[in-house]
Amino acid sequence: MRTFLRFLVRLFPPSFRAHFGAAIVEHAALDCERDLSRGRLAAFRSFLLTAFDIGRSAFSERLRPSWAAVPVEKEGTAMSSSFNLDRGGAELRHAVRTLRRTPGFTATVVGTLALAIGTIAAVFTVLDRVVISPLPYAHPERLVFVAAEAPGSEMTGEFGPAAEFYLQYKEASRRLEDVATYGTFTNSLRVGDRVERVRMAAVTNSLYSTLGAQPALGRLPVASDGDRVAVISDALWRSWFGADPSVLGRSYEMAGASRTIVGVMRPEFQFPNDGALLWVVIEVRAEGLQPGRFGYNVVGRMAPGTDREAVAAELTALARGLPQRFGGSPGYARLIERHRAVVRPLLDEMLGPAARSLWILFAAAAIVLLIACVNVANLFMVRVEARHRDLAVRRAIGASRAQLVRLQMAEALVAALLGGALAVCFAGLSLPVLLRAAPAGIPRLADVSLSGRTLLFTLLAALLSGVLCGGAAAWRGASPNLARLREGGRGSTRRRRLGRDGLVAAQTAMALVLLIGAGLLMRSFLALRSVDPGYDTRDVFTFQFAPEQPALKDGPSWARFHLDFLARLAALPGVTSVGIVENVPLDEGTRGDRFRSEDMPEGPDSGRPLNWTFAAGDYFRTMAIDVLDGRPFETADHLSVHGNVVISRSAAQLLFPGQRAVGHRLQQQGQPAWHTVVGVVEDVMQYGFRDKPQALLYFPLVGPTPTSWSITTPAYVIKTARAEAIAPEVRTLIRQVAPEAPMYRAYTMAGLAARSMVALSFTLLTLGVVSALALFLGALGLYGVLSVVVAERTREIGVRMALGATAAAVRRMVVAQGARVVALGVAIGLLTAFVATRALSGLLYGVDAVDAPTFVAMASLMLMIGALAAYVPARRASRVDPCESLRSD
């Protein structure tokens, strides 16, 4: 570390360094030791800041010296005054002068670096804010999310624990300091005349202590408040209440009950995400609790000094006692035997798959930066070759190797810093575009903006790029071959060529890895788009509205209201058909319960767990869901109690295996009524196109008794070619029948389909752009190198042509040289991609991570582009005039 600091301190002018260098190193090292006691991450961060500060100070010191004391004696030999490089800033001035003399070269170098650094700076800004920075709660590293799994039981995969788990954890866990449970939902908020459905969360009061959150205004709910209080978000407070502090103590209708606002949270309190606008209280009590109702979210704070495995083991053991304490069915007891608690960092849970997408993007941007650096390094190498004589002369008259290295490095560093400065502008411009393309649901994305950390990162990226770009050239330039002074500086050495070819091969390989990644995502995207989800998303508009009319208190009158409204919608011009469903696919999930056929025994664990919803109107026709047997619902099914039900194909197979389902009866657990199957329809994918089609039961709008279904808000679906434009007319109709009811969750089904794929399409889009950039830069690099090779070999080519080589033979020779390098790069790239594409596996669909056609196609594309990039210099070579080239000496 001290070595690194000493290296950094060398950035200061020598006179300053001689006096203060040792003190700065010592001081910074002491700082580091002190910071280490605050944790390794904090120390590292502080060290970066210190390093940055030294760099910045050194830079300012060179621009505006603050040290005017007597200059120290020069180290090393005396030098001729014409290029005395040891005085502070001389290298920099020299570098700036050289760069200004060759504006074309400088523009290329600075532009390339600005593009690449700007890309990675923009991605870093998002990554830093969303993924890296900790949650805004006290000791966020101790916050965990608790889920459950029970392999081999009927609950597949991971699921949310039930309320009794929370109680057990809260009372008995020693490794969790505090536990809370919460759920989010959409419900209406009424403030005066304004009624809207907003996202809210129901949380136990322990949530605030678990997270360590305090309100900005007012207080937190306490147990004696009961559930008739709420705290609101800073966003809601500002948008609905004009940031009026007197809102505390007032009551409004929230989620169907009047609740008193007792507190306003701080702006950074966004739990579980920035969508939640207010938090109401749920009380979980042991009395009368029915065990086995899974699906709660549990968040806990680990005690200091414990880890997640230990917590998981403890919680798993605690859950074993649940059946004894809360009872429940034998099936519940069996499930508990297999139950294992899953404990992971809360941040991971909140980020979900977004973190992986962003890391992939960051890696891709890093590769592009590497490719850009390789290109620029090649340009500097070529330039060093061109300046070989100049360097050799300097060396011959006494410049030290270190001075020549500094000369080269200063040039690369100045160019990289210029590129970095431009990159900040570029990142500032591209960030809003990136944010707009980003999928909804990435937490904390709204707060992303260029920060001091972005600037720091950009500076480091620029310095690193400078070192990478200048390093190769500096190394070459530092030991000029003095013998070549005599020769007249001609000919090319094998070592030099190997270095350049290696760089081109490397960048070809990196570009190919990105191309293959983009290709795999493209194939997944196409595969997902051609999935048949069981319904048709084209030309369908969906919305919900919640009439609050006291007359709609029983099933039949509620059904009649909606059927009447369906008729009004059907009369709109251009509407083909309309229907109702409780939970529209791709937007909402369906509820689950146990159902049994007449052949199945009665009992708490009998029958099958199946999801159900209800539907009316021409729902199946509107969504183009095939009716396989029997008939869909008719209007009469909804208006009086017939006990009819329509079930999906898989549900029929599960309940009535080997029989025709139509005409058979089924029963919901805990309900006395039997329902007769009148139709069988195709399964649908409820949650997204990656899921398996789901078994589903559709009930009519009225249950076996007029009050047997709680009255909720169904989603309407309208099939019309004007799906994108029909919303205003629908709103007008709603205002006629229910003036107070807001319209919400209004989407086109095509829009919902796009939303369900947005994580993939975002990664695809950004990776596509980035890999196109990589391909372009890679081709540019190959072109540049071959151009130089051709220029160097002009004489040789001239001789060959004078001796009878045809233009075609010369072209072949040059293209072959390029092709060899590209082929090597492609081979390396294929091997790398073989391993690297595994990072994408979570996003891929219907295509293997090592999909042969994609690999072959992208490798061919790379070879083709390589050949194209080689062809232009080849043509130039074939036009060499033998007389001209031989005369040029």
Place this chain on the structure above:
Amino acid sequence: MGVSLLEFHVLLALASGALHGYAIAERVAADSGGTLLPRAGSLYRVIARLISEGLVAESGGEVEVPHPGLARRYYALTASGRRTLGDEARRLKQAAAAAEKRLGLARGRS
């Protein structure tokens, strides 16, 4: 001649006697209530400037906070530095008084 905030605090830190660099940083952090946390690079640039302007001098003299380890350089106020610190403190006091007066008036009116 103006004195920047950090320069003022470095002068202030040296007001009670000579200190070495690390002790200056700690004193500045304490005096400013943790709002100024100069890192090594910036700190020594400020010290260099203060020396160049003759406000601070290196002192071989009395050691206030002994620290094991390296032989350290100690820095002390010069007479001119002490004067500048005093002038700047008076200037700050006047400015603060003016600000409080004006803010007080504004509050009284509303």
